[in-house]
Amino acid sequence: MLEVTGLRVSYGGIQAVRGVSFHVADGEMVALIGANGAGKTSTLKALARLLDAAGGSVRYRGEEISKLPPHMLVGSGIALVPEGRGVFPRMSIVENLQMGAYCRDDKAATAADMAHVFALFPRLKERAAQLAGTLSGGEQQMLAIGRALMSRPRLLLLDEPSMGLAPIMVQKIFEVVRAVARDGMTVLLVEQNAKLALQVSQRGYVMESGTITLTDDSAKLLATPGVRAAYLGE
Amino acid sequence: MDIFVQQIINGLVLGSIYALVALGYTMVYGIMGLINFAHGEVVMIGAMVAITVIKLLADSGLPGVVIVLIGLFAAAVACMAVGFTIERVAYRPLRKAPKLAPLITAIGVSIVLQNVAMLVWGRNYHSFPPILPTSQHEILGATITSLQVAIVLIAALTMAGLMLLVHRTRLGRAMRATSENPAIAQLMGVDIDRIISLTFVIGSALAALAGLMVSANYSIAHYYMGFILGLKAFTAAVLGGIGNLAGAMLGGILLGLIESLGAGYIGDLTGGFLGSHYQDVFAFFVLICVLVFRPSGLVGEKVAERA
Numbered sequence: 001m002l003e004v005t006g007l008r009v010s011y012g013g014i015q016a017v018r019g020v021s022f023h024v025a026d027g028e029m030v031a032l033i034g035a036n037g038a039g040k041t042s043t044l045k046a047l048a049r050l051l052d053a054a055g056g057s058v059r060y061r062g063e064e065i066s067k068l069p070p071h072m073l074v075g076s077g078i079a080l081v082p083e084g085r086g087v088f089p090r091m092s093i094v095e096n097l098q099m100g101a102y103c104r105d106d107k108a109a110t111a112a113d114m115a116h117v118f119a120l121f122p123r124l125k126e127r128a129a130q131l132a133g134t135l136s137g138g139e140q141q142m143l144a145i146g147r148a149l150m151s152r153p154r155l156l157l158l159d160e161p162s163m164g165l166a167p168i169m170v171q172k173i174f175e176v177v178r179a180v181a182r183d184g185m186t187v188l189l190v191e192q193n194a195k196l197a198l199q200v201s202q203r204g205y206v207m208e209s210g211t212i213t214l215t216d217d218s219a220k221l222l223a224t225p226g227v228r229a230a231y232l233g234e
Numbered sequence: 235m236d237i238f239v240q241q242i243i244n245g246l247v248l249g250s251i252y253a254l255v256a257l258g259y260t261m262v263y264g265i266m267g268l269i270n271f272a273h274g275e276v277v278m279i280g281a282m283v284a285i286t287v288i289k290l291l292a293d294s295g296l297p298g299v300v301i302v303l304i305g306l307f308a309a310a311v312a313c314m315a316v317g318f319t320i321e322r323v324a325y326r327p328l329r330k331a332p333k334l335a336p337l338i339t340a341i342g343v344s345i346v347l348q349n350v351a352m353l354v355w356g357r358n359y360h361s362f363p364p365i366l367p368t369s370q371h372e373i374l375g376a377t378i379t380s381l382q383v384a385i386v387l388i389a390a391l392t393m394a395g396l397m398l399l400v401h402r403t404r405l406g407r408a409m410r411a412t413s414e415n416p417a418i419a420q421l422m423g424v425d426i427d428r429i430i431s432l433t434f435v436i437g438s439a440l441a442a443l444a445g446l447m448v449s450a451n452y453s454i455a456h457y458y459m460g461f462i463l464g465l466k467a468f469t470a471a472v473l474g475g476i477g478n479l480a481g482a483m484l485g486g487i488l489l490g491l492i493e494s495l496g497a498g499y500i501g502d503l504t505g506g507f508l509g510s511h512y513q514d515v516f517a518f519f520v521l522i523c524v525l526v527f528r529p530s531g532l533v534g535e536k537v538a539e540r541a
Contacts, residue, residue: 050417074423086418088411099411102404103423151423 001026001186002047002155007056007066009042016042018210019056024155029187031197031218033231034207040190041083043207044159047188048080049073060155075103079153083160085140087147089133093124096132096143100150110150117146120176138169145176156180158189162196174200194231198222206231236375241498242491243373247382247451249490250389254444255467256474256482257396258437264413264477265433267333271340272320274464275347276313276438280445281455282351284309285360298365302450309442316347317438321431344461351457362453385447392443393483396436400479409433413477462514466493469521475534484532492516 002024009017017039024030032040045051047058049070058066060078068076079100088096097117101110118125121142127135132143141161148156158177162170170193178200181187191197198204198218206214206227214227221227255277262270284305291301324343328336369380400406411419412429420426448463449455470489474481497513524531 048421050421069425070417070420071423071425074421080421082418082421086415086421088414088418090414091407091410095407095410098404099407099419099422099424102408147422 001028001061002188003057003059004043004047005057005059007043007046007058008054009039009046009051010054011042015054016210017046020207020210020212021056022205022212022215024186024188027184027186028203029181029189029201031194031201031204032188032190032207033192033194033197033204035231036192037209038207039210040207041159044080044083044157044188044190048078048082048157050080050082074151074153077152077154078157079148079151079155080157081141081144081148081159081161083163085137085144087132087135087140087143090131092129092131093135093143094128096147097124097150100147103151113150113152117149120149120179121146138165138173141165141169141173142176145173149180153185155186155188158187158191160190160192162191162193170196194227195222237498238495239374240376241494243376243378243382245491245494246487247385247490248494249470249487250386251444251447251451251486252467252470252490253393253483253486254389254440254447255463256470256486257393257479258441259468259471260474260476260479260482261409261433261437263471264479265409266325266329266430268325268336269340269468269476270320270325270434270437271337271464271468272324272343272347273437273441274460274462274467275344275351276316276320276441276460277445277448277463277467278351278455278457278460279316279347280309280313280442281449281459282355282360282445282457283312284442284446285362285449285455286355288365289360289363292363292365298367301365302446306443306446309446310439313438313442313445314435317434317441318431321434326427326430344464348457348460355457357457360449360455362449362455364453366450381450385451388443389447392440396440397479399436405429405432466514466517469517469524472531473520473524475531478531478534481531481533488532489517489520492520 004023005021006019007017008015008019020043032043034040042051046053049068053066057064060076065073065076088099097114101113104110123139124142124146132140135143145161161173161177174196177187189197189201198221201218204216204218204221205212206221214221255273258273259270262268287308288301288305291304320343324339325336328339366381370377400409408419408424408429411422412424412426416426466489467486470485471482473489474485493513493516496516497510500508500512501510
């Protein structure tokens with residue numbers, strides 16, 4: 001579904017991503033793990049066209065998307081849940097979800113999808129008319145995921161969904177991510193919480209200073225001594 | 235008493251016009267953080283085009299109201315074209331430049347538009363042909379003309395329409411989303427270039443309406459009129475809280491009232507030392523006070539954003 005080859009991202013003269021290659025197959029959940037500053041978020045931002053790639057190719061369902069205008073991406077079926085949530089703080093929860101469905105014109109199906117998001121996250125339903133800026137961090141994360149689902153993506157890109165959240169909230173959010181993946185969604189998950197990410201995903205890539213240094217089935221990575229030492233704190 | 239009521243009426247009329255112009259400033263600021271100092275000139279162009287068209291049609295035998303509506307339509311088309319072009323030519327190439335660059339450019343655009351208007355319409359004052367029915371009504375000892383009633387009502391309806399557009403439609407949601415976070419709005423599929431263009435076009439249409447109202451109310455238009463009017467409307471936007479639509483309306487009305495009441499009473503208060511021609515001082519006194527004591531404006535407070 002997604003085929004990334006030799007992707008490079010630079011800020012000024014500094015290369016944050018130095019030619020990474022990976023792929024995500026249809027229906028798979030793939031984790032991209034690594035320490036802070038390894039280039040994970042830059043990789044994801046380049047995929048979502050929030051950053052221009054300095055080189056390399058990104059093919060999605062056979063089409064090159066690395067030069068696509070940013071607002072065309074969601075229409076092709078890719079949704080990003082950005083690092084730090086990125087909800088619209090002065091818009092209500094319902095309006096945020098409506099923004100997720102901005103490119104759709106099927107009203108009935110959109111309403112059904114909103115009901116589905118509310119079923120996944122009952123907390124959001126209770127606060128439907130509240131401004132998103134008044135929500136807690138965890139609730140904002142729920143909203144950001146719900147908003148991404150509203151576009152009916154084929155490929156969901158998740159950037160650090162556990163960042164800054166209480167363990168109980170992380171658990172809730174990952175339950176939903178698992179459920180969504182079980183229903184057939186293809187997911188690329190970027191996480192600093194390597195253990196959690198490898199537990200929910202099928203395959204994983206380890207990123208270090210802008211390059212991918214290791215890849216394997218998630219279960220095997222979890223058992224690899226180097227990974228355990230470096231990322232699982234053992 | 236009657237002077238007081240009269241000044242309130244004048245203030246409401248003036249304030250309605252300020253509010254329409256202030257909306258143009260605040261919409262553009264809200265969506266791209268730019269103070270479009272050329273906006274006053276767009277109002278001037280609206281007034282000039284309207285007067286030109288109305289003069290041409292004045293002897294056509296059409297009813298006055300119809301002629302004015304045709305003038306408004308022509309002014310709106312001209313202003314929307316000017317607004318669209320300004321954004322494309324002057325501001326879009328500077329979207330990623332430091333804030334000061336587009337600000338200075340805005341002042342440059344303002345000077346260019348003034349000079350173009352001077353070349354096209356000359357340095358003379360243009361008077362508004364007396365084609366509108368002039369009926370006067372008495373309220374509490376003060377007079378209000380049907381034109382003044384129309385200005386206040388039309389401004390109120392237009393602003394209500396704008397609020398509905400911004401808060402109840404898909405386009406309005408896209409505008410607010412772009413104003414809050416353009417990168418994320420793009421992720422949602424919003425073409426922010428288009429939204430920014432539309433914002434300029436809508437603001438310019440409001441400017442055209444305001445230009446027609448000013449020239450009809452004072453029966454006069456001039457290539458330099460946009461400068462002071464623009465500064466005052468900008469003051470109104472800051473008073474309300476720049477970037478906030480309701481604030482721009484409130485700020486406009488308040489500034490209109492402050493100015494008229496100030497001009498009405500300054501003679502008495504200073505024992506005749508200062509006269510009503512000091513009217514313009516009030517707007518800038520208000521601007522200084524707001525910037526010193528409440529820079530975020532009357533309703534410009536942000537919702538608490540938790541991490």
